[in-house]
Amino acid sequence: MTTAPYNPGVLLVLDGWGHGPATEDNAIARAHTPVLDALATKYPTTYVDASGEAVGLLPGTVGNSEIGHMVIGAGRPLEYDSLLVQRGIDSGALREHPLLSETLSGLAREDRALHLVGLASDGQIHAHIEHLRELLDIAAAHQVPRVWIHAITDGRDVADGTAAEYLRRAEAIAAAAGAGRIATVSGRGYALDKSGDLGFTRPVTAAIADGDGPRASNAEAATTNAPRGDVWIEPTVLTGEDDTPLGAIADGDAVLFTNFRSDRIQQLADHLLDHLRSGPHPRHVTALSLAEYDTRASIPALVGRADASGGLADELEGHGLRSVRIAEKEKFEHVTYYINGRDDRRRETEEHIQVAGDTAPDYTARPEMNLGRVTDAVVNAAARDEVALVIANLANIDVVGHTGDAEATVRATEFTDQAVERIRVAAEAAGRWVLLVGDHGNAEQMAKAGPDGKPRPYGGHTTNPVPVIVVSAPESMLPDRLVEPGTLADIAPTVLTLLGRTPGPAMTGRSLT
Numbered sequence: 001m002t003t004a005p006y007n008p009g010v011l012l013v014l015d016g017w018g019h020g021p022a023t024e025d026n027a028i029a030r031a032h033t034p035v036l037d038a039l040a041t042k043y044p045t046t047y048v049d050a051s052g053e054a055v056g057l058l059p060g061t062v063g064n065s066e067i068g069h070m071v072i073g074a075g076r077p078l079e080y081d082s083l084l085v086q087r088g089i090d091s092g093a094l095r096e097h098p099l100l101s102e103t104l105s106g107l108a109r110e111d112r113a114l115h116l117v118g119l120a121s122d123g124q125i126h127a128h129i130e131h132l133r134e135l136l137d138i139a140a141a142h143q144v145p146r147v148w149i150h151a152i153t154d155g156r157d158v159a160d161g162t163a164a165e166y167l168r169r170a171e172a173i174a175a176a177a178g179a180g181r182i183a184t185v186s187g188r189g190y191a192l193d194k195s196g197d198l199g200f201t202r203p204v205t206a207a208i209a210d211g212d213g214p215r216a217s218n219a220e221a222a223t224t225n226a227p228r229g230d231v232w233i234e235p236t237v238l239t240g241e242d243d244t245p246l247g248a249i250a251d252g253d254a255v256l257f258t259n260f261r262s263d264r265i266q267q268l269a270d271h272l273l274d275h276l277r278s279g280p281h282p283r284h285v286t287a288l289s290l291a292e293y294d295t296r297a298s299i300p301a302l303v304g305r306a307d308a309s310g311g312l313a314d315e316l317e318g319h320g321l322r323s324v325r326i327a328e329k330e331k332f333e334h335v336t337y338y339i340n341g342r343d344d345r346r347r348e349t350e351e352h353i354q355v356a357g358d359t360a361p362d363y364t365a366r367p368e369m370n371l372g373r374v375t376d377a378v379v380n381a382a383a384r385d386e387v388a389l390v391i392a393n394l395a396n397i398d399v400v401g402h403t404g405d406a407e408a409t410v411r412a413t414e415f416t417d418q419a420v421e422r423i424r425v426a427a428e429a430a431g432r433w434v435l436l437v438g439d440h441g442n443a444e445q446m447a448k449a450g451p452d453g454k455p456r457p458y459g460g461h462t463t464n465p466v467p468v469i470v471v472s473a474p475e476s477m478l479p480d481r482l483v484e485p486g487t488l489a490d491i492a493p494t495v496l497t498l499l500g501r502t503p504g505p506a507m508t509g510r511s512l513t
């Protein structure tokens with residue numbers, strides 16, 4: 001296929017690069033970033049919405065890497081899984097869901113238990129504790145005899161040190177519904193590990209499935225021994241009066257995973273189901289998930305996904321434009337699967353480069369992560385004439401931001417600044433434009449008030465807008481100012497316009513140029 005001339009470019013996602021007031025808690029403002037500062041002065045710059053309704057989340061909800069990259073790719077807001085779950089609750093559709101009703105009536109009839117497994121916080125990135133209210137109400141209405149809550153503590157999307165508070169809230173929700181009791185408590189570092197290292201997952205499966213592991217007599221006691229914070233609360237089994245584990249999984253029980261976001265729960269879901277179905281003590285269990293998961297096992301979902309077709313990947317393929325996708329492990333799916341609309345095909349016009357690196361380094365000690373190698377790969381791809389578009393994610397600001405360590409995050413931002421300079425120079429030499437954009441805020445807010453009102457280190461995302469800077473190729477093809485106000489939905493139309501193509505018909509966003 002012959003391809004009409006195009007203006008080659010680089011789409012650079014700076015993960016977790018938000019824009020907020022320049023306070024002491026703003027690691028981005030505190031960092032020494034001569035390169036980004038100069039680019040923002042010299043080239044058209046704006047700040048676009050990356051959270052809440054603008055991208056397809058519930059109003060006021062912080063952005064996240066999945067919806068951020070999905071909307072960057074789709075060129076339109078996409079109703080995210082959390083919003084679709086909420087709609088299912090508000091409309092009564094969840095309550096009426098035939099598979100849920102059938103499963104719960106079966107449990108009542110056979111005197112079996114329901115197990116709810118999910119993140120117990122209101123961070124709204126992976127789950128929302130309020131969804132428990134609806135699920136427990138529905139279980140109570142079906143007179144399910146026993147409902148066990150396998151709570152995962154957060155400390156990342158919400159302030160650290162709040163786990164006990166959220167577990168009390170879960171208990172209050174259960175008391176109001178007249179169903180549900182916490183059976184196990186596990187930190188998300190174990191339960192939501194996605195590194196593939198089953199060493200984290202196994203103790204969670206042992207606690208949930210078999211009631212094996214350290215014990216505590218109540219949920220709060222499980223949170224008190226947490227020297228490494230809520231994220232790393234050891235998988236703990238709660239015991240009843242006779243000192244036996246409360247909610248181990250028995251033959252005929254049902255497991256409902258309550259996270260709406262799949263990426264971090266799927267490793268546990270697969271491992272738990274493998275263990276239950278073909279482990280040393282096989283049990284027949286029904287499995288359901290609140291939203292659709294990308295698990296190996298096919299788990300029926302109570303709420304489906306929004307259609308994300310017709311985005312940047314489809315347009316690039318349609319125009320025969322080659323793209324190279326580059327990121328290190330932490331964000332590799334984001335520049336492939338998510339930016340392509342949760343489509344795991346690799347089109348013929350795409351190259352996917354996952355930069356090798358350490359699996360789980362201590363990010364506070366190594367805020368540079370594998371950025372040097374990511375930058376090398378971007379520089380190499382930028383030099384290739386046949387590559388129309390390089391799409392890369394620089395993960396440091398977000399990943400190090402999540403540690404809640406402001407000093408390390410300042411350094412992550414400074415490493416990123418230097419990487420941007422290397423990429424800018426390489427792009428300029430190759431006559432490429434560079435579009436810089438954040439996918440959601442994070443590092444511009446490194447402290448947040450806990451339930452007691454006192455500020456605590458905060459490693460979570462924010463609702464702040466994200467910067468967009470368009471660095472032009474030598475012969476400027478840019479206006480002085482970008483169109484305002486913009487959102488992440490405007491990025492794909494901008495990229496296509498810069499490439500010299502028309503935004504796709506499915507894109508409701510508009511070019512910022």
Ligand SMILES: O=C(O)[C@@H](CO)OP(=O)(O)O
Pocket residue numbers: 063064065066125126156157264398402
């Ligand atoms: O690490 C994660 O799972 C979330 C925060 O909970 O961050 P991101 O959306 O950037 O993946």
Ligand SMILES: [Mn+2]
Pocket residue numbers: 015016064065066068398439440
């Ligand atoms: Mn992100």
Ligand SMILES: [Mn+2]
Pocket residue numbers: 016065398399402442461
């Ligand atoms: Mn993040």
